[in-house]
Amino acid sequence: MRQFTDSEALSGIVHEALGAGTRVAGVDRLRGGSKKGVYRVRTSGSRVASVIVYSWAESENFWPAAEAVDVTHPFAPASGLVPFLAARRRLDGLGVRVPEVLLADDSRRRHPADVAVVEDVAGGTLEALLKTDPARASTALSELAAMLDVMHRQRSRHYGRVDVLERGDEASGDSCEQLVLERAVADLAEAAERDPGIGSAAASLHDRLQELATRVAPRTQHGLIHGELGPDHVLVDASGHPVLIDIEGLMFFDVEWEHVFLRLRFGDQYPVLSRPGLDPARLDLYMLAMRLSLVAGPLRLLDGDFPHRTLMQEIAEHNAEEALALLVQ
Structure with missing residues (x-):
């Protein structure tokens, strides 16, 4: 127990x-x-x-x-x-x-x-506020967009979590896009063993990942990203200001990785957070990679005793469908 x-x-x-x-x-x-x-x-x-x-x-x-x-x-x-x-x-x-x-x-x-x-930030999550008080949530969402602008404008030649870089270490890997590709290939292999639909399309998904990766041009500058920023990881204080939580994964990386996650988690509200100048080739690769991660990760979590099992299963099933849909685009 x-x-x-x-x-x-x-x-x-x-x-x-x-x-x-x-x-x-x-x-x-x-x-x-x-x-x-x-x-x-x-x-x-x-x-x-x-x-x-x-x-x-x-x-x-x-x-x-x-x-x-x-x-x-x-x-x-x-x-x-x-x-x-x-x-x-x-x-x-x-x-x-x-x-x-x-x-x-x-x-x-x-x-x-x-x-x-x-x-203890008193106002609850932005996710809840978007449902209960859209007008107040809209103000917090606009402030969140400004926060992200500040973060994403921070630049570093090196990528990696801030605690790793702070102590003078270098992150492993050759580039952000290569790390994402390697993780996506591993997630695909894992998901293919657990989800029949992904398993049947594994070869096509692998080829699609490789194809999308060849379109990505090298980059030498990286922005500061939260890494897992959904509306449940934003609290709203008593004055209506957004407060970021679950920040341990803060890192310098491609901002497109952040924007792919923002797009998935904020849905119809994402246009407030969207910004011009994002690399479409990275967005395409990172979207498929993110979908595969959101199949393999929840199913891996279900190997243990995580209590909210129905939710994790639903996340995995939804993202498996979305990953397969990206093959026909």
Whole structure:
């Protein structure tokens, strides 16, 4: 049975962050995290009514263990306090709103894993706001577009996660497009074993990936991207401003990789985020690669005990259909 962080351990962490007079009134484990535990801790006797606690304990990670992971690879699992703090420093320095950190601790004194106590942003997700208050969501979406402009205009000759580059390491691989192609080929092989439709079209999909890759011209500059930015990874604060979360994967990479994901996740709202000047050859390759990733990844997650199984199955099935549709375009 998987063991999650208990209230007693969270109490000690919250006391340290907010002061000894703080009392824990309740704890809720929030839905959605697959690599870390996310807890809302309600308090009394402190300056804030609640905080969020991130726990990067192994027991909170639902992904099957991978063999021989290259930690410098841009697509290596981005999890832990180090990438979180590096990403937060970079975004905060750019004026991009992220939750305030009240405590960051990797000492393991009060908790058996890296842990952070952060601001509980009160307004919920942009995803929810788009359904309940479209007018307010529209303002936040426009601000998000401006945030992304700031991020994507940051330039680096080197690609890779910001924590990797910050410590002076180089990311593996020859180019962004080559890394995407290699990952897509691996995702295709994995998906072909699990999804009959993908399996039947595996040869055609492989040829299509190779064809699209030959159209991509070399590039020497890369932008700063979130890497997995859907409306569920954007909170809206009490003043209506967007706040980015799940930032551990922040990296310098082709901005087209970001835009492909934005297009998939924001749907009809994507035109607000779209920008001119994107490379159509990269967009074509990255869209097919992203679809295959969203087949293989959810099915891999289902190998374990991830609780929200119907959702993952639906994501895999939908993206398998979309990947196959790209063969006839």
